Amino acid sequence: MRPPLLPAGAGVYLTAPASPVDPETAAEGIRALEELGCSVTAGPSLGRNRKGYAAGTPRQRAEELNAAFTDPAIDAIWCARGGYTAAALLPFLDYAAIARHPKPFIGYSDITALHAALHKCSGLITWHGPMACSDLGRYRNPETEQALLTMLRTGGVIAYRNPDGSPLRPLRPGRGEGRTAGGNLTVFCSLLGTKWMPETAGRVLFFEEVDESVPRVERMLVQLEEAGTFCHAAAVLLGSFTGCRNPYCPAYDIDTLLRDFFCRFSVPVVAGMQCGHCSPTGTLPLGGLCWVDDGRVWFVPDGRHGFY
Numbered sequence: 001m002r003p004p005l006l007p008a009g010a011g012v013y014l015t016a017p018a019s020p021v022d023p024e025t026a027a028e029g030i031r032a033l034e035e036l037g038c039s040v041t042a043g044p045s046l047g048r049n050r051k052g053y054a055a056g057t058p059r060q061r062a063e064e065l066n067a068a069f070t071d072p073a074i075d076a077i078w079c080a081r082g083g084y085t086a087a088a089l090l091p092f093l094d095y096a097a098i099a100r101h102p103k104p105f106i107g108y109s110d111i112t113a114l115h116a117a118l119h120k121c122s123g124l125i126t127w128h129g130p131m132a133c134s135d136l137g138r139y140r141n142p143e144t145e146q147a148l149l150t151m152l153r154t155g156g157v158i159a160y161r162n163p164d165g166s167p168l169r170p171l172r173p174g175r176g177e178g179r180t181a182g183g184n185l186t187v188f189c190s191l192l193g194t195k196w197m198p199e200t201a202g203r204v205l206f207f208e209e210v211d212e213s214v215p216r217v218e219r220m221l222v223q224l225e226e227a228g229t230f231c232h233a234a235a236v237l238l239g240s241f242t243g244c245r246n247p248y249c250p251a252y253d254i255d256t257l258l259r260d261f262f263c264r265f266s267v268p269v270v271a272g273m274q275c276g277h278c279s280p281t282g283t284l285p286l287g288g289l290c291w292v293d294d295g296r297v298w299f300v301p302d303g304r305h306g307f308y
Contacts, residue, residue, distance in 0.1 A: 001099070001102050001123050001124060001125065002102070002125045002285075002288065002301050003076075003102040003103045003104045003105075003124065003125065004075070004102070004103070004104075005152065005153050005154075005155060006075065006076055006104055006149075006152040006153055007075060008037055009037055009038070009039060010037075010038050010039070010075040010076050011038070011039045011041065011073050011074050011075045011076075012033050012038040012039065012040050012041070012074070012075065012076050012077070012078050013040075013041050013043060013068040013071070013074045013076070013077045013078065014026075014029060014030060014033065014040055014041065014042050014043060014046065014078050014080055014132055014133075015043040015045050015046070015061075015064055015065065015068065015077060015078070015079060015080065016043070016045040016046050016048075016055035016056075016061075016079070016080045016081060017045065017055070017061050017064075017065060017079060017086050017089060017107075017111065017114060018054075018055065018079070018081065018082050018083040018084055018085055018086040018109075018110040018111065019053050019054060019055060019081060019082065019083020019084050019085070019110070020048060020049040020050075020052075020053070020054070020055045020083075021046050021055065021080045021081055021133055023047075025080075025081075025133045025134070025137065025138060026042065026046045026080060026133060028133060028137030028138050029080055029131075029132035029133030029134075029136060029137040030042060030132075031137065032132065032133075032136040032137045032140055033078065033132055033136065036136075036145065036149075038076075041068075041073075041074065043064045043068065044056070044060075044064065045060070045061055045064055045080075046080060048060070053083060053084045053085065054084065054085045054088075058085070058088035058089050058091075058092060059092050061089050062089040062092030062093050063092070065077065065089065065093060065114075066092075066093060066094045066097060066098070068103075069094075069097060069098045069101045069103060070097055070100075070101050074103065075103060075104070076103055076104040076105070076106065076152075077103055077104070077105045077106070078106050078107070078132045079105075079106060079107030079111050079131055079132065080131060080132050080133040081109075081131050081133050081134055082107065082108065082109030082110035082111055082131065082184075083109075083110050084110055085110070086110045086111055086112075086113045086114050086187075087110075087113035087187070087190065087191075087196070089113075089114065090113060090114070090117045090196050093117065093118075093121075095117075095118075095121035095122045096122075098118065098122040098124060099122040099123055099124065102122075102124055104126075104127055104152060105118060105124065105126045105127065106126075106127040106129045106130070106132075106148075106152075106283075107127075107128075107129070107131055108128045108129065108130075108131070108183060108184065108208070108276060109131075109183075109184050109187070109210075109276075109277065110184065110187055111183070112182075112183030112184040112187035112188055113187055113190070113191065113196065114126075115128065115183055115286045115287075116181070116183070116188070116191055116196050116197070116198045116286075117196045119181070119198065119286060119287035120196060120198055120199070121196075123287075124287065125285050125286065125287040125288045125301060126285070126286050126287060127151065127152065127283055127284075127285060127286070128183055128206070128275065128283065128284050128285075128286050129148050129151070129152075129281075129282075129283035129284075130144050130145075130148055130281055130283065135279065135281055139279050141163075141279050141280040141281075143163035143164055143280035144163055144279065144280040144281050144282075146163065147161075147163040147280065147281075147282045147283050148283045150283075151283040151284070151285065151299075151301065152283070155301075156300065157298050157299075157300050158298065158299045158300070158301065159296070159297075159298050160273070160282070160284065160297040160298065160299060162272070162273065162274040162282060163274055163280035163281065163282050164274065164280055166272065166274060167272065168270050168271070168272045168273060168295050168296070168297065169270065169271040169272035169295070170268070170269070170270050170271075170294060170295030171238075171258065171259055171262045171263060171269040171270065171271050172262060172263065172265050172266075172267065172268050172269040173268060173294050173295070174235075174266075174267060174268035174292075174294065175268060175291075175292065175293045175294070176204060176234040176235030176267055176268045176291075176292045177204075177234060177235075177289070177290070177291045177292070178202045178203045178204045178233075178234035178235070178289070178290065179202075179203055179204070179287055179288065179289055179290070180203065180204045180205075180206055180237075180284065180285060180286050180287060180288055180289075180290045180299075181198040181199070181200060181203045181204075181205055181206070181286060181287070182198075182205045182206035182207050182237075182286070183206065183207070183208070183286065184207075184208060184209065184210075184276070185207045185208065185209040185212070185217065185220050185221075186209065186212065186220065188207065188224075189220045189223055189224060192223070192224075192227050192229075200228075200229045200230075200231075200232070200233055201231070201232035201233070202232060202233075202234050203233055203234060204233070204234050204235045204236070204237060204290040204292060205229070205230070205233050205235070205236050205237070206236075206237040206238075206239060206273075206275075206284065206286075207236075207237075207238060207239065208238075208239030208240050208241065208273075208275060208276025208277065209240075209241045209242075209244055209276070209277075210240075210241075210242045210243055210244070210276065210277035211242070211243040211244070211277075212244050213244065213245060213246065213247060214244060214245065214246035214252065214253065214254055214257050215246070215248070217241065217244055217254065217257060218257055218261065221261050230265065233267055234267060234292075235267050235268045235269065235270070235290070235292040236262060236265065236267065236268075236269040236270070237269075237270050237273055237284075237290075237292070237297065238258055238262075238269070238270065238271040238272070238273060239273045239274070239275035239276040239278075239282075240273070240274060240275060240276040240277055240278035240281070241254045241258070241276075242276065242277045242278050243277075255271070258271055259271075268292045268293075268294070268295075270292060270295055270297060273297070284299060285299055285301040288300060288301040289301075
């Protein structure tokens with residue numbers, strides 16, 4: 001199910017479901033959301049730091065999300081940052097209550113685990129979009145904001161365009177239609193073998209990555225392939241692979257790897273989506289319908305319309 005469109009003056013709950021946020025960075029995120037016209041409630045996770053890499057215990061963070069989803073004053077839930085340990089929350093979320101109170105849920109990176117579980121267990125369409133404290137706060141970019149608001153406040157069919165207007169790169173031609181799944185490549189791979197792993201047959205798969213070497217990216221892609229992830233996918237979308245370098249042979253870079261790996265596929269593959277760990281960054285729905293046609297991409301976030 002698609003949550004309601006983000007209204008003007010939305011009540012936004014700002015939370016840190018993964019790693020901690022320092023007070024200065026949290027304040028930047030709150031200010032950025034307020035400048036978008038939102039009324040911000042800061043969750044207690046913004047003030048917690050456990051083990052240096054977690055914003056509280058898994059149960060604390062999950063209970064915070066459960067309360068935010070059921071709070072009638074909250075219109076959307078925005079992640080402050082990613083980091084580590086978001087997957088630890090998954091057993092403690094109240095998926096039935098979340099399904100009864102659908103709201104926009106926005107974030108990416110380590111938040112990939114939450115996107116996967118929320119759609120699989122609650123049927124919720126979520127948003128792979130900018131973090132409040134980094135992308136909207138410290139590294140604020142008007143093109144990021146415009147791309148975000150277009151997705152969150154527009155119904156029907158939306159043609160995807162990179163925020164800065166740069167072209168998409170078709171690696172394999174063809175048509176494909178299906179609901180989207182994916183996110184950060186490392187986190188998605190970590191879900192293999194768990195009950196939170198999304199369904200991939202008939203899906204349009206999206207992946208992005210940051211600061212992993214080219215050999216490690218190839219290892220993860222091979223792992224997904226050998227696990228059958230790509231067997232019956234409808235299409236593949238590739239976002240930003242920022243800082244993914246080859247220390248052994250710089251000429252064989254990440255773009256070359258992606259071209260070589262996906263050229264064998266029979267389904268459409270589109271690279272160059274400006275979405276993930278980059279600035280500006282785009283927004284896309286996870287769990288919503290997507291249509292790919294020879295390098296062009298459309299989304300139907302409410303999932304209520306077909307294309308053909």
